[in-house]
Amino acid sequence: MAKQKVLAIVGPTGIGKTALSIRLAHALNGEIVSCDSMQVYKKMDIGTAKVTEQEKDGIVHYLVDEQAYDIPYNVKVFQKKCRQAIETITHKGKFPILCGGTGLYLKAALYDYDFQEEQPDTQYDAYLHTLNNDQLHELLNKQDPQSAQKIHSHNRKRMIRALQIAHQGLNKTQREAQQNHEPIYDIFFLGLSVDRDLLHDRINQRVDRMFDAGLVEEVQSLFADPKTWEYTSFQGIGYKEFKAYFLKEKNLEEIRTQIKTNSRRYAKRQYTWFRNQMDVHWYEPDDPKIEEDIQAWISSCREE
RNA sequence: GGUCUCAUAGCUCAGUUGGUAGAGCAACGGACUGAAAAUCCGUGUGUCGUUGGUUCAAUUCCGACUGAGACCA
Numbered sequence: 001m002a003k004q005k006v007l008a009i010v011g012p013t014g015i016g017k018t019a020l021s022i023r024l025a026h027a028l029n030g031e032i033v034s035c036d037s038m039q040v041y042k043k044m045d046i047g048t049a050k051v052t053e054q055e056k057d058g059i060v061h062y063l064v065d066e067q068a069y070d071i072p073y074n075v076k077v078f079q080k081k082c083r084q085a086i087e088t089i090t091h092k093g094k095f096p097i098l099c100g101g102t103g104l105y106l107k108a109a110l111y112d113y114d115f116q117e118e119q120p121d122t123q124y125d126a127y128l129h130t131l132n133n134d135q136l137h138e139l140l141n142k143q144d145p146q147s148a149q150k151i152h153s154h155n156r157k158r159m160i161r162a163l164q165i166a167h168q169g170l171n172k173t174q175r176e177a178q179q180n181h182e183p184i185y186d187i188f189f190l191g192l193s194v195d196r197d198l199l200h201d202r203i204n205q206r207v208d209r210m211f212d213a214g215l216v217e218e219v220q221s222l223f224a225d226p227k228t229w230e231y232t233s234f235q236g237i238g239y240k241e242f243k244a245y246f247l248k249e250k251n252l253e254e255i256r257t258q259i260k261t262n263s264r265r266y267a268k269r270q271y272t273w274f275r276n277q278m279d280v281h282w283y284e285p286d287d288p289k290i291e292e293d294i295q296a297w298i299s300s301c302r303e304e
Numbered sequence: 305g306g307u308c309u310c311a312u313a314g315c316u317c318a319g320u321u322g323g324u325a326g327a328g329c330a331a332c333g334g335a336c337u338g339a340a341a342a343u344c345c346g347u348g349u350g351u352c353g354u355u356g357g358u359u360c361a362a363u364u365c366c367g368a369c370u371g372a373g374a375c376c377a
């Protein structure tokens with residue numbers, strides 16, 4: 001049986017994925033699934049550059065604006081919901097268009113990543129957090145030597161996660177050996193790319209527009225309480241930087257500059273991911289060949 | 305107008321008792337399987353303002369010029 005066709009629009013922040021996705025949704029009778037780890041959260045509108053109702057232009061969107069910002073979200077949840085959304089869209093006879101910049105989410109949903117049920121062991125987690133980097137690395141080397149090789153001994157977050165996995169039964173290496181590392185759909189990865197200086201200009205301007213649109217008020221209304229600084233959602237660029245402002249360590253101008261810098265660096269990491277993790281067809285955002293190539297891909301019985 | 309100080313990486317600056325130079329930030333490259341807008345790793349990208357002079361050798365010493373700043377008028 002032929003795999004379901006899925007279009008995935010990827011690329012760095014601020015390059016125009018949203019606008020293109022809506023244009024293509026109209027052209028292809030499609031509906032859009034957002035693949036963005038921050039736009040899922042409700043109320044975080046300005047800082048995440050979330051699609052507005054106006055911009056949606058009648059196109060149905062999934063996985064945007066649906067999670068309370070004080071509840072953590074993660075890849076496993078996303079993977080399930082994204083696959084469900086693709087199914088829902090297909091059943092309606094519409095074309096599924098994925099659009100977003102969170103590379104891991106895209107890959108987990110579209111490839112045969114398999115997340116298992118786990119029972120959290122808070123005691124063990126607490127124990128792991130008491131270990132220093134060298135101790136973590138040493139322990140990981142016993143539990144999962146191959147992962148210990150791959151994960152740098154300074155990367156606490158990754159070492160702890162690998163140890164948590166091993167604690168559940170099969171270790172990370174064994175789990176991943178059960179996967180084929182192949183896409184489960186027939187995917188066209190459409191990547192948007194522009195000259196780096198131009199992208200930086202756009203990012204800087206977009207951050208300025210966020211401030212004009214009331215970013216400070218938005219952040220103040222959601223994250224003024226220090227307790228909220230632990231939320232996963234507060235890790236978003238455009239939010240976390242305000243911590244220094246709340247603590248009176250920096251003024252708003254410094255915060256604005258920091259947000260621009262972090263956005264640029266994020267864009268760079270996104271390029272790195274999409275260039276190296278998946279087979280992307282790259283285009284400039286206004287390239288007229290985009291629609292042509294998509295139509296050709298859709299009408300081809302199978303792409304190989 | 306006069307005196308003095310400064311001029312080194314994209315930015316802020318260090319340094320070479322004369323043998324063509326290094327930090328932070330930025331930037332760039334990479335990793336990535338339950339926080340991923342997270343987390344982590346790697347890389348110095350430079351006519352040492354311009355131009356003469358001294359010297360085997362000048363970014364370093366001397367002169368002139370240009371620019372910036374401070375002070376005196």
